[in-house]
Amino acid sequence: MKIWKTLFLAATMLATSGAAWAGQAPGALASPDVPISHHDRVYAAEQFSNTVSVTDPVDNRLLGVIRLGDPQPGNFSPLYKGQVLVHGMGYSPDHHTLVVVSIGSNSVTFIDTATNAVKHTTYIGRSPHEAFFTPDGKEVWVTVRGENYISVLDPGSFEEKTRITTPNGPGMQMFSPDGKYGYICSSFNPETDVVSVAEHKIIARVKQESPFCPNIAVTPEGDQVWFTLKDTGKTQVFDARPPFNPIKTIDTGPITNHVNFAHTAKGTFAYVTVGGLNEVKVFRTDDFSQVATIPVGNLPHGVWPSGDGTRVYVGLENADALAAIDSATNKVIANVPIGQAPQAIAYVPNAAPDPDERQNLQTLGVAGQVAHLALAPKERPEGGKAPTSVSLFDQGLIQILQASVTGLQPKQKYVLALAEHADGSGPLQPLAAFMTNPAGSAIVNAAGPIRQIVDQTSKLYKRYLVIASGEAAMPGEPVQIETR
Known part of the structure; x- marks a missing residue:
């Protein structure tokens, strides 16, 4: 049976090997x-x-x-x-x-x-x-x-x-x-x-x-x-x-x-x-x-x-x-x-x-472990799409966060940060500073032990992801916050 299978596979490959690029x-x-x-x-x-x-x-x-x-x-x-x-x-x-x-x-x-x-x-x-x-x-x-x-x-x-x-x-x-x-x-x-x-x-x-x-x-x-x-x-x-x-x-x-x-x-x-x-x-x-x-x-x-x-x-x-x-x-x-x-x-x-x-x-x-979030403007119209998607990739000891950011002003400075409250209020803990491209978009990455944005069991240390205008040393008001 094994010999027959090997011959069949070889014949199949030979019959199709000429189609290198497949049209x-x-x-x-x-x-x-x-x-x-x-x-x-x-x-x-x-x-x-x-x-x-x-x-x-x-x-x-x-x-x-x-x-x-x-x-x-x-x-x-x-x-x-x-x-x-x-x-x-x-x-x-x-x-x-x-x-x-x-x-x-x-x-x-x-x-x-x-x-x-x-x-x-x-x-x-x-x-x-x-x-x-x-x-x-x-x-x-x-x-x-x-x-x-x-x-x-x-x-x-x-x-x-x-x-x-x-x-x-x-x-x-x-x-x-x-x-x-x-x-x-x-x-x-x-x-x-x-x-x-x-x-x-x-x-x-x-x-x-x-x-x-x-x-x-x-x-x-x-x-x-x-x-x-x-x-x-x-x-x-x-x-x-x-x-x-x-x-x-x-x-x-x-x-x-x-x-x-x-x-x-x-x-x-x-x-x-x-x-x-x-x-x-x-x-x-x-x-x-x-x-x-x-x-x-x-x-x-x-x-x-x-x-x-x-x-x-x-x-x-x-x-x-x-x-x-x-x-x-x-x-x-x-x-x-x-x-x-x-x-x-x-x-x-x-x-x-x-x-x-x-x-x-x-x-x-561990490569199969990831959490997904979304960010949207505070005044997002009802039923409107969240413009920014976020993945938190588990690396075991730490996590990598990647945000596909859209819906912002072109060529402006922003900060991806953690906020104490769901509405983005309170002190902000910057994760990454970035500048948008001419289309008002950016791919933003951060790495660290940042499970607290998805850890539902720890209310004391729970944080919420936001995007604020300005620079890491002095972030402004949040312009996008987590959606729930």
């Missing part, structure tokens, strides 16, 4: 679709639990997590060797290797998709952000966002073979389906660069309407490049071919984050995650009309289509979940609990030769 982004439209099967995997890079979750898309079931690092404060030690702030993700054209970028430990981890085992970890420059294989599989390009270059790695030796100099803060790169061009947007400068992959040279520059681009994608037709502007809440489109002219700018909403494409019988559609609205917006790529707005949950971040375009998966950063969208109806059909603060998502068809393989996977453990 969906980041591959070419001409590639055939790969129907959803138990051989497929949905991966999510989880920033605060330092894990990669592994989900079976057939029944939308979490199989386990690949633990790359420890939670705080264990990873503060100078002797610590694990990964910190697991964030970016890409995969090889043959679907055998996953690459995972960890911002805090300046690393790229290579994982065998068949066994979930770490093959190698390469350490590179300061604060890398995203990584992806070139379409021929011969190189891995990594945006070193804390510096000014792309680190080009050899996936065979795992070593850096060269660098491509860019303006400071390259955010993400993606490639044309034919492998001719690489497109690199910036997180610090209003410029997206077009690079000749063969020559590793910048051949064109496209103006970004603002400096902060976190994500970029190319249509499977290879005719358009879409990139997001997180600071202004917009999405830009330009021609993927020379002379790389701008095509369209779309006002998508506060904390616009990732974009990707699903090709169906009705055409090619762009799915854009809008964290400040807790929505995914869907646009046609031919006339740029918006065809759907999908409520998905708190702070949608990464997005990736299935191999046949029938589903689109979205990581919910402040809900510790993976949302599955049916692309035919543009409705959420499943919600999968995963690790803490998912960032990048990757759907990899035929990643698992043996669908029953569970080695090197662990349970969520």
Whole structure:
């Protein structure tokens, strides 16, 4: 029986191995679709639990997590060797290797998709952000966002073979389906660069309407490049071919984050995650009309289509979940609990030769422990939505608090603080100071033993989360308070 099963699995993989990119982004439209099967995997890079979750898309079931690092404060030690702030993700054209970028430990981890085992970890420059294989599989390009270059790695030796100099803060790169061009947007400068992959040279520059681009994608037709502007809440489109002219700018909403494409019988559609609205917006790529707005949950971040375009998966950063969208109806059909603060998502068809393989996977453990709150103005209209969502991620000894803040004045200083009373009155204990972006939004983080905001058993030490105007040394009046 075991021999028959092995032969069956081998035949299945052989029959579908030619469909490397599955006709969906980041591959070419001409590639055939790969129907959803138990051989497929949905991966999510989880920033605060330092894990990669592994989900079976057939029944939308979490199989386990690949633990790359420890939670705080264990990873503060100078002797610590694990990964910190697991964030970016890409995969090889043959679907055998996953690459995972960890911002805090300046690393790229290579994982065998068949066994979930770490093959190698390469350490590179300061604060890398995203990584992806070139379409021929011969190189891995990594945006070193804390510096000014792309680190080009050899996936065979795992070593850096060269660098491509860019303006400071390259955010993400993606490639044309034919492998001719690489497109690199910036997180610090209003410029997206077009690079000749063969020559590793910048051949064109496209103006970004603002400096902060976190994500970029190319249509499977290879005719358009879409990139997001997180600071202004917009999405830009330009021609993927020379002379790389701008095509369209779309006002998508506060904390616009990732974009990707699903090709169906009705055409090619762009799915854009809008964290400040807790929505995914869907646009046609031919006339740029918006065809759907999908409520998905708190702070949608990464997005990736299935191999046949029938589903689109979205990581919910402040809900510790993976949302599955049916692309035919543009409705959420499943919600999968995963690790803490998912960032990048990757759907990899035929990643698992043996669908029953569970080695090197662990349970969520403490990574599954989180509390959710919301903040809203004191004078919020009845029935109005709370603009700010908050997650309190349990790290064991301490907690990490992350607030997806919206609804404030643009480019103003604020303080996230604890108040003694539910209405925000009394002395304030600052947790984090921040400034809003041009869209009046911000992602705010704090860490410490701050269970008192959710501890219902201790009335003496109970505190309430607020946002006040001003600075930490002298906070003003609260402008948003906890909702109950």
